[in-house]
Amino acid sequence: MQRFQLISARGLFFANPRRLTVSAVAAAVVVAAFVPQWFKGGRTTDTALAQAAPKAAPTAPLSTASLQARFKTDIQPFLAKHCTDCHANGKAKGDFSLDPYKTLLTIQAAKEKWNHVGDVLRQKLMPPEEKPQPSQAEFDRVIQWISDATTFCDCSGPPDPGRVAIHRLNRNEYNNTVRDLLGVDFKPAADFPADDTGYGFDNIADVLTMSPLLAEKYLAAAEAIMESVIPTDNPYRSRVARYGETSFKPTGDSNAGSLFGRGDTSITHNFIVAGSYEVRLTGWHRKIDGENPKVQVKIAGQDMGVVELPGSRDKTVTTKLKITAPRGDQKITFTLINPKSIDIKEKNRKAVRSAVIENIEVEGPIGVAAPPPSSGYRRIFVAKPGQGGVTEEAAAKMVLQRFLGRAYRRPAANDEVESLLKLYKSARADKETFENSIRLCLTAVLVSPHFLFRVEVDPAQALAGDPNNPKPYAISDYELATRLSYFLWSSAPDDELMAAAGSGKLRDPAQLEAQVRRLLTDARAMSMVENFAGQWLELRNLEDYSPDPAFYPTFDSDLRAAMKRETELFFETIMKEDRSILELLTGEYTYVNERLAKHYGMSGIAGDQFRRVSLAGSKRAGFLTQASILTVTAMPTRTSPVKRGKYILENVLGTPPPPAPADVPPLSDKPKDVSSATLKIRLEEHRKDPNCAVCHIRMDGIGFTLENFDAIGRWRDKDGIFPIDSSGKMPEGTVLAGPDGLRRMLLARQSDFTSTMIRKMLTYSLGRGLEHNDQCAVKAIDAEVRAKGYKFSSLVLAIVKSAPFQQRRLLRPEEVRIRTEKSLDLQEKK
Numbered sequence: 001m002q003r004f005q006l007i008s009a010r011g012l013f014f015a016n017p018r019r020l021t022v023s024a025v026a027a028a029v030v031v032a033a034f035v036p037q038w039f040k041g042g043r044t045t046d047t048a049l050a051q052a053a054p055k056a057a058p059t060a061p062l063s064t065a066s067l068q069a070r071f072k073t074d075i076q077p078f079l080a081k082h083c084t085d086c087h088a089n090g091k092a093k094g095d096f097s098l099d100p101y102k103t104l105l106t107i108q109a110a111k112e113k114w115n116h117v118g119d120v121l122r123q124k125l126m127p128p129e130e131k132p133q134p135s136q137a138e139f140d141r142v143i144q145w146i147s148d149a150t151t152f153c154d155c156s157g158p159p160d161p162g163r164v165a166i167h168r169l170n171r172n173e174y175n176n177t178v179r180d181l182l183g184v185d186f187k188p189a190a191d192f193p194a195d196d197t198g199y200g201f202d203n204i205a206d207v208l209t210m211s212p213l214l215a216e217k218y219l220a221a222a223e224a225i226m227e228s229v230i231p232t233d234n235p236y237r238s239r240v241a242r243y244g245e246t247s248f249k250p251t252g253d254s255n256a257g258s259l260f261g262r263g264d265t266s267i268t269h270n271f272i273v274a275g276s277y278e279v280r281l282t283g284w285h286r287k288i289d290g291e292n293p294k295v296q297v298k299i300a301g302q303d304m305g306v307v308e309l310p311g312s313r314d315k316t317v318t319t320k321l322k323i324t325a326p327r328g329d330q331k332i333t334f335t336l337i338n339p340k341s342i343d344i345k346e347k348n349r350k351a352v353r354s355a356v357i358e359n360i361e362v363e364g365p366i367g368v369a370a371p372p373p374s375s376g377y378r379r380i381f382v383a384k385p386g387q388g389g390v391t392e393e394a395a396a397k398m399v400l401q402r403f404l405g406r407a408y409r410r411p412a413a414n415d416e417v418e419s420l421l422k423l424y425k426s427a428r429a430d431k432e433t434f435e436n437s438i439r440l441c442l443t444a445v446l447v448s449p450h451f452l453f454r455v456e457v458d459p460a461q462a463l464a465g466d467p468n469n470p471k472p473y474a475i476s477d478y479e480l481a482t483r484l485s486y487f488l489w490s491s492a493p494d495d496e497l498m499a500a501a502g503s504g505k506l507r508d509p510a511q512l513e514a515q516v517r518r519l520l521t522d523a524r525a526m527s528m529v530e531n532f533a534g535q536w537l538e539l540r541n542l543e544d545y546s547p548d549p550a551f552y553p554t555f556d557s558d559l560r561a562a563m564k565r566e567t568e569l570f571f572e573t574i575m576k577e578d579r580s581i582l583e584l585l586t587g588e589y590t591y592v593n594e595r596l597a598k599h600y601g602m603s604g605i606a607g608d609q610f611r612r613v614s615l616a617g618s619k620r621a622g623f624l625t626q627a628s629i630l631t632v633t634a635m636p637t638r639t640s641p642v643k644r645g646k647y648i649l650e651n652v653l654g655t656p657p658p659p660a661p662a663d664v665p666p667l668s669d670k671p672k673d674v675s676s677a678t679l680k681i682r683l684e685e686h687r688k689d690p691n692c693a694v695c696h697i698r699m700d701g702i703g704f705t706l707e708n709f710d711a712i713g714r715w716r717d718k719d720g721i722f723p724i725d726s727s728g729k730m731p732e733g734t735v736l737a738g739p740d741g742l743r744r745m746l747l748a749r750q751s752d753f754t755s756t757m758i759r760k761m762l763t764y765s766l767g768r769g770l771e772h773n774d775q776c777a778v779k780a781i782d783a784e785v786r787a788k789g790y791k792f793s794s795l796v797l798a799i800v801k802s803a804p805f806q807q808r809r810l811l812r813p814e815e816v817r818i819r820t821e822k823s824l825d826l827q828e829k830k
Helices: 002-015 022-027 046-052 064-082 104-109 111-122 136-151 171-182 212-229 375-380 392-408 414-429 434-445 477-488 495-502 509-521 523-536 539-544 557-576 594-600 627-632 641-651 679-686 690-704 738-748 750-766 774-787 792-800 813-829
Strands: 239-243 265-271 275-286 294-299 302-308 317-325 328-336 340-344 349-364 589-592 611-614 727-729 735-737
Touching: 064 104, 064 136, 104 111, 104 136, 104 813, 111 136, 171 212, 171 375, 171 523, 212 375, 212 434, 239 265, 265 349, 294 317, 302 317, 328 349, 392 414, 392 434, 414 434, 477 495, 477 509, 477 523, 477 750, 477 792, 495 509, 509 523, 509 557, 509 792, 523 539, 523 557, 523 750, 539 557, 539 627, 557 589, 557 594, 557 627, 589 594, 594 627, 641 679, 641 690, 679 690, 690 727, 690 735, 727 738, 735 738, 738 750, 750 774, 750 792, 774 792
Parallel strands: none
Antiparallel strands: 239 349, 265 328, 275 317, 275 349, 294 302, 294 328, 340 349, 589 611, 727 735
């Protein structure tokens, strides 16, 4: 009966959200940058474009009106004469049509495509040779107009905040929100489907869709969460969790449950309480010399013991190990510690001692008594029948009203409370207890769209305005509080922030700044490190990266974890100590434990504890010379100047190269090729292909400056038998000498770096890709950050005070169509 009522309640809550209409959701379509079609050899380099730029005649000062006038007098006649035969009226040769682009707005919304049109015209790849050709003056006028239209943004009027689509909580946000709402310390979203990413982040509203599978996962998670907070029996009773191969995370040359000795496999298990547990491995083995495989078991890097796996392919066995585990989500790692291989000459192959784990069970906790009521329980039951003379219905209403306000991140509406009270009374009529009836209601809240989505409601005056000229409006204080907390904490506002919103004074500059600084110093701001820096700097990719153990035998899971922690602590220091963001490039300090210090060749560091060390006088400074970044930008068997150069262009300078041509083969890594010449010489051969040269000339010179660092971030002077040449030539002829030369170049282009970081952080804070009119906000934020000495807090505060963060508007009908087309383009790309 409970399950049936809950599904009914879920339908009620999804079908009747407050002011959440179908049309509003339809307007919240995916925003994605068009991927340009790179014709005939790709895009030219920045230098080549500058040299080939037309010397256009002086024009009137740029303005929206002048651009629109030139569009009518110069551009439309040119397109009609030279382009529409193949690219309009339903024709889309080369997968490009002019039909959607009738106005300046539509062209600016697709500026990546139109920048490419300008490149094609500049190189005179279009019109085709057999067609009538424009004069040079006509070419120049069109190319100049495209450049002006795609770069100009009129910042003289009121700022245009744009609009964010309705935002579903991603997995991290869901886990954190449940944690802060109820004190639940396990990760209920661990079993959810992976979140899609857009613009480099997984909190982009446009790609956070809702599938039937995810809806079912939400229901199961809600039931599990409420069972843990309002348990029907002893929450510490012993349970058995079973993990199959799909749950295993192998590294090195391990393959799911197969262990060969170079690498390991692991699972993540939630230990609901610290105590005794039993781990059971079921599997079989291949053994040599009569010796069974021995598997070492670790939890969070701590040795729990060794088990033997005596079974065979024909007869699996289960072996057990008693462990004492800490509370919470813990990584359990399984490593074969006695691998061996022998030659079987008659069959010209090797026999390998290995272990094959078919499944893993964790049982427990063993012998733990029921706990007292949890903090989450106490947060929920702010009233109970009979306490202080409160009636049962009054107590239920108090509990539901308070929980709704915290879960929905705004005061609950009367009709929402009454709907839940009806569900409560129905459960009580079925003889459920007070607590069980409340649990049913709160489970329904956790599957409501007002919990699962960050809903921002359009005011009546905005809905009644001119749809072709929508006016910006300020979001509510509660919506501002929600934006702020999910930006800095990836979680819901706490009581203090909600109180500030309720007072109506959150927008007061002093109040807002105080709240931002408070949130930044809170432990929950670690989410900025894990989620913003982790994705911008690609730290998350390190978990999936495994250098070839034949080339790098010292790399293991402990070193991987130490590498990641170093960069996290470095970024956290700049954030918590409010240092200059330029120190991300130049900071002459880092954090190491004994494992990482040995990797770097540092002495005098002992133990697992990380400590701050000076890098003054060394070859390292900033995050680009940290092992985490150097590893994720390498290949499994060697360094990659191409990947490292591309990484810096994209993530540091904000000038990503175009996608590589599909028909160009990768650089050969065959032993005979590797031993015959240096990597630099082999890449020079690769660049002789003109399809490769236009991009590699930008990437390789930057990447070569880091060539003294091997594929796992160690300093070296030789690559095999070849001395390292870490000089890199830039397109304009400048030569960068090693990491010091790279650092000097980046400091000379620090405005590119700060602009890139601003764009990345603004994208992350808004949960949407930046649009043409956001250029005005970026410029204003940049000026503010420069004036405040590049302090980390100045960047966050400037974003929080910006129009895109504090305001929004309705979409024009034309913009709805543009976003829909971009959504389809993104879906095709995926």
